[in-house]
Amino acid sequence: MTISYIRPDKHFDGVHEQLKLINAYVQPRGFVIKNEMIDHTSQNKRISERREVTDYFHENENATLIVYDSWVLSSNIEDLTQIISCLFKHNFTLHLVKPSVVLDKHSDVMVVLGLIDQLRQVLQNESKKAIGRPKGSRSNSKFDKHLEDIIGYLRIGKSVSEIARNLDVSRSSLKDYIESRELREVALGSIYLESSEASEAHLIETIKCPAEI
Helix, strand or coil, rough: EEEEEEECCCCCCCCCHHHHHHHHHHHHCCCCCCEECCCCCCCCHHHHHHHHHHHHHHHCCCEEEECCCHHHHHHHHHHHHHHHHHHHHHHEEECCCCCEEEEEECCCHHHHHHHHHHHHHHHHHHHHHHHCCCCCCCCCCCCCCHHHHHHHHHHCCCCHHHHHHHHHCCCCHHHHHHHHCHHHHHHHHHHHHHHHHHHHHHHHCCCCCCCCC
């Protein structure tokens, strides 16, 4: 059975973006999502306080779980580690759409650690960006309606200028949109899925170590 889990985060992507990319991911792969949970629980709550979420996972043991990215499970590193460990213990296969990684209890531990460290780096960067600006949800964009088309164009190697001409939009605004939502990485991720080894190697390469190690 295939299920999905969606959770918006004010520092990342909203429900709309997650749904569109999950749908784009499952259709060509023949997945049919039987259960879907959109979690609007407060982002400050730890996994121990998110009973509806833990019940959802317990009720769907042995399932294939489709999630947009690791932070959807939790943006708390301790909770993320616990959730992934418990999912593996209960025989889930976890598909992460954006990094294009498929994980289960037999996965290379370096890939799992790479995934966790990637989130650590993102959170660290977000913390730095937050200095000097007010916190708030990522705003909607006029480009959201073109999201799937933009990813499709990036996937086949079209430049920002070409995409802007095709969509009849401003190149500079489109460039900002692509960079702020990391759409090149999303598009690249779908290519990496053609080779699981390439995708996993790319994730491991993102691990950053302190200078003295």
